[in-house]
Amino acid sequence: MLDPQSPTPLYHQLAERLAAAIRAGEFAPGERIPSEPRLAAEYGIGRPTVRQALDALVRQGLLSRRRGSGTYVREAPKEIDLFSLDGTGASFRKQGLAMESHLLGEVTRHRLADGERHPLAGRDVFTLTRLTRSESTPVLLEELDLDAGLFPGLDRLDLAGQSLSALAAERYFLRPSGGRQSFHIDYLTGERAARLEVSSETAILRVERLLHFPQREAGFFSRLYCRTDQFVFSQTLGGFEHA
Amino acid sequence: MLDPQSPTPLYHQLAERLAAAIRAGEFAPGERIPSEPRLAAEYGIGRPTVRQALDALVRQGLLSRRRGSGTYVREAPKEIDLFSLDGTGASFRKQGLAMESHLLGEVTRHRLADGERHPLAGRDVFTLTRLTRSESTPVLLEELDLDAGLFPGLDRLDLAGQSLSALAAERYFLRPSGGRQSFHIDYLTGERAARLEVSSETAILRVERLLHFPQREAGFFSRLYCRTDQFVFSQTLGGFEHA
DNA sequence: AACAAAAATCTGTCTTGACAACTTTACAGA
DNA sequence: TCTGTAAAGTTGTCAAGACAGATTTTTGTT
Numbered sequence: 001m002l003d004p005q006s007p008t009p010l011y012h013q014l015a016e017r018l019a020a021a022i023r024a025g026e027f028a029p030g031e032r033i034p035s036e037p038r039l040a041a042e043y044g045i046g047r048p049t050v051r052q053a054l055d056a057l058v059r060q061g062l063l064s065r066r067r068g069s070g071t072y073v074r075e076a077p078k079e080i081d082l083f084s085l086d087g088t089g090a091s092f093r094k095q096g097l098a099m100e101s102h103l104l105g106e107v108t109r110h111r112l113a114d115g116e117r118h119p120l121a122g123r124d125v126f127t128l129t130r131l132t133r134s135e136s137t138p139v140l141l142e143e144l145d146l147d148a149g150l151f152p153g154l155d156r157l158d159l160a161g162q163s164l165s166a167l168a169a170e171r172y173f174l175r176p177s178g179g180r181q182s183f184h185i186d187y188l189t190g191e192r193a194a195r196l197e198v199s200s201e202t203a204i205l206r207v208e209r210l211l212h213f214p215q216r217e218a219g220f221f222s223r224l225y226c227r228t229d230q231f232v233f234s235q236t237l238g239g240f241e242h243a
Numbered sequence: 244m245l246d247p248q249s250p251t252p253l254y255h256q257l258a259e260r261l262a263a264a265i266r267a268g269e270f271a272p273g274e275r276i277p278s279e280p281r282l283a284a285e286y287g288i289g290r291p292t293v294r295q296a297l298d299a300l301v302r303q304g305l306l307s308r309r310r311g312s313g314t315y316v317r318e319a320p321k322e323i324d325l326f327s328l329d330g331t332g333a334s335f336r337k338q339g340l341a342m343e344s345h346l347l348g349e350v351t352r353h354r355l356a357d358g359e360r361h362p363l364a365g366r367d368v369f370t371l372t373r374l375t376r377s378e379s380t381p382v383l384l385e386e387l388d389l390d391a392g393l394f395p396g397l398d399r400l401d402l403a404g405q406s407l408s409a410l411a412a413e414r415y416f417l418r419p420s421g422g423r424q425s426f427h428i429d430y431l432t433g434e435r436a437a438r439l440e441v442s443s444e445t446a447i448l449r450v451e452r453l454l455h456f457p458q459r460e461a462g463f464f465s466r467l468y469c470r471t472d473q474f475v476f477s478q479t480l481g482g483f484e485h486a
Numbered sequence: 487a488a489c490a491a492a493a494a495t496c497t498g499t500c501t502t503g504a505c506a507a508c509t510t511t512a513c514a515g516a
Numbered sequence: 517t518c519t520g521t522a523a524a525g526t527t528g529t530c531a532a533g534a535c536a537g538a539t540t541t542t543t544g545t546t
Contacts, residue, residue: 009499012443016432035526046501048291051527056444059302060430067527068508079425182322182477183469185428185446187303189259200255201299203428203446211480226426234425237454252529278496289531294497310497311538 002043010045014053022062022073032070033063059201061229078134079232099139101132104195107155109148119210119218124148126155131195134230138196141225150174150219168220174213176220181209188225196227205233245286253288257296265305265316275313276306302444304472321377322475342382344375347438350398352391362453362461367391369398374438377473381439384468393417393462411463417456419463424452431468439470448476 002013018033027033036054040047054071057063065071107128114122125145132140144164146154151172159167168174186206193200205228211220226233245256261276270276279297283290297314300306308314350371357365368388375383387407389397394415402410411417429449436443448471454463469476 011499015443037526048502049500052499054527056430059444059446061428065527066509068525069510070526176480179480180477181480182475183426183448183471184475185304185448185471187299200258201302203302205426205428205448209480228426228428232425232427234423237419237422237424237452254529280496291532292530295529297497308497309539311495312540313496 002045010043011049011052011056014039014043014045014050015056018053019057019060019062022057027073029073029075031073033073035070059203074229077229077231079234099132099134101130101140101161103159104129104131107159109155112145118145119221120145120147126151128159137230139227139230141192141196143223143225145221147216147219150213150216174215174219176211177214179209179211181207183207186225192225196225198227202227202229204228245288253286254292254295254299257282257286257288257293258299261296261300262303262305265300270316272316272318274316276316278313302446317472320472320474322477342375342377344373344383344404346402347372347374350402352398355388361388362464363388363390369394371402380473382470382473384435384439386466386468388464390459390462393456393459417458417462419454420457422452422454424450426450429468435468439468441470445470445472447471 002010002017004010006013008016021027033039034042036047036050039050043050054063054065058065061074061077063071064074105128107126109124109126111124112118112121116122124147126148128144128146130142130144131138132142148154151168151174157167184206186204187200187202188196188198188204189200196204198204205226207224207226209222209224210218213219245253245260247253249256251259264270276282277285279290279293282293286293297306297308301308304320305317306314307317348371350369352367352369354367355361355364359365367390369391371387371389373385373387374381375385391397394411394417400410427449429447430443430445431439431441431447432443439447441447448469450467450469452465452467453461456462
């Protein structure tokens, strides 16, 4: 039973109680937990209070809900080395994970205005979007901008299944000399949320990465939206990492 | 006014409306927005629905609430280069940010059991915890484990204000040869939440980092809990990064 | 003008209740 | 035994209301 006299709110006590039960293995991944009305009756609290507790566990990645069906325990995320791999597709396969990456839409070329808040502002860029799925669940969305001057004719290439970093190295003889990436926690809406199949309540790791080349500073900019609820994303340190 | 006929729920419409107003500068950082009862009256919806909308904006880092006082627009986070710096303290100062790091408790030495799920399992380690604040707000909590064999006598040194990476290089002649770090979104409870002054609803970037040395594989393990709502944490790529 | 107390207002927690949208289960008929 | 429909049960959204804890504003007194 919950303790109404406790300084810890009831919804919080329930969330901790359920989280402990999940971590202790009382509910297996994929298993349905008792319904909201059932939990309300069992713990003697209102359904909105139960929902508040479950809301927190959903956000923490322990539970997922399906309207009309119930609330289920989630699988633990697998780990993928992302921030140090030579092309997402190739390294996904190397790590024995069934991943599929594919382009969304066409590669387009356009000019970024001078005043635009973008590291490649003032230049012509190739823009492309790529989505990676694991077992048909989206896990990574990449939005890429490449300096058109560094990658001439890129829009005429068949990029399906291609490693961009391999392409950069082998076709354009480009190896990054340095760069910078920043890490953010984001909540997606609109098209990005739809592509990753998440609600605006789901915390997403967004990594903004800018690569420099000996031939041109700030030649490649990318935004990576990572579903850390699906995968653990890691980076190998030592030696240079690039996209 | 909100549109009750819209497929978008009312709380979601309000959240989007308020987010747009904040981003458009209608409310300046630090400014108080209309109270919950006031918003309920203005938009003709219930206070629980207003709270649901505000909950989402608080989680997204746009708003913060103070009981009895009101709901305020938050400052945008500043950027700090963390995952490529030679010791947090030194690089904070180099980047002109008023940061203070200090040890929580003493350096302790103990042995990790062989079967323990820890990269340094089976060894004696020095364990220490460090908290970094900016303008008296905690932004980074580090929990560090160092192989005691690589860092003899570490517990007898005065580590206050010290760069650990400089210490490793200059006193112990240790430079990392490689490593790995993984990125997680976490929700803290208990002591960690108290130290970072966050609620269990706040999404935290947790980075687990393991460094290898020529002298010893897996010599240094650290967990970094980053308040991305306070700072943008970034990494410089190229050349080797180490703690 | 300054200070203390009371009142008002704010957010935080919780309840009961209702209805919508969706899924699952039970039942009737072929 | 199979299929279709109704009933039951689930989550999602929303409302009104109450009270607690904290802060701010107003009022009264000196």
